[in-house]
Amino acid sequence: MSLRITCCAAALLLTGCASVVNDKTHPIRIETKTQAGDMVAGADCTLKNDKASSNAKSGETSNVRRSNADLEIVCRHPGNPEAQAKAISRVNGGMFGNIILGGGIGAVIDHNTGNAYTYPSWVQLVFGRTLTFDRRSEKDNEPVAPSPEAAASAPASDKKP
Numbered sequence: 001m002s003l004r005i006t007c008c009a010a011a012l013l014l015t016g017c018a019s020v021v022n023d024k025t026h027p028i029r030i031e032t033k034t035q036a037g038d039m040v041a042g043a044d045c046t047l048k049n050d051k052a053s054s055n056a057k058s059g060e061t062s063n064v065r066r067s068n069a070d071l072e073i074v075c076r077h078p079g080n081p082e083a084q085a086k087a088i089s090r091v092n093g094g095m096f097g098n099i100i101l102g103g104g105i106g107a108v109i110d111h112n113t114g115n116a117y118t119y120p121s122w123v124q125l126v127f128g129r130t131l132t133f134d135r136r137s138e139k140d141n142e143p144v145a146p147s148p149e150a151a152a153s154a155p156a157s158d159k160k161p
Contacts, residue, residue, distance in 0.1 A: 023115075025063035025064060026064055026118055027062070027063050027121065028062060028063075028071075028087065028123065029060070029061045029121060029123070030045050030047070030056055030058050030062060030075070030123060031059060031122075031124045031125070031143065032045075032058040032059075032075050032077065032083050032125050032126075033124055033125070033126050034126070034127055035127065035129070040058065041057070041058055042057050042058060042059060042077070043057065043058040043075040043076060043077035043083070044057065044075065045057065045058055045074065045076075046074050047064050047071055047073050048071070049064070049070065049071045049089070050067055051065040051066070051067040051069070052064070052065035058075055058125070066089075066116075066117050066119075067089060068089055069089060070086050070087060070088050070089050071119050072084075073125060075125050077127065082127070083127045083128070083129065084125070084129070084131070085123060085125045085130065085131045085132065085133060086131075086132045086133070087119040087120050087123060088120075088134045089119060090117065090135045090136065091116055091117060091118075092116060092117060118135060120133045121138060122142070124143045131146040131147075132146060
């Protein structure tokens, strides 16, 4: 009996805390807007990082593969210029659990698989703009506000002298 418990405990430590707590995917809600602020549903969006690429429609929630690399998002809709964004990958609580519990091997595994990382849960891209979204500014039941650096990526016609 104690051998079974020891084997189970070892298996949990070797898989890493985030691997036990988190799925390999993370849900992200993608919405698109015109520069005037009107919502546009049904745009074709591609979400890509170093682990996987997936397609989604704006206005829906899609599961993306977790990774320590940022998520690149491009949305296209007839009559609108492309909407582009970068969703920054941030370490989640599972990695800290590995460090606190002394699971160095688990921390390495979770880093390499991407399970120790999370993206913003809700982003709103704007057609004709390239924005950056950081989960650090995430608030419950609200889309993540673009990072201040996003203003620097606005089209030249929108910048003030």
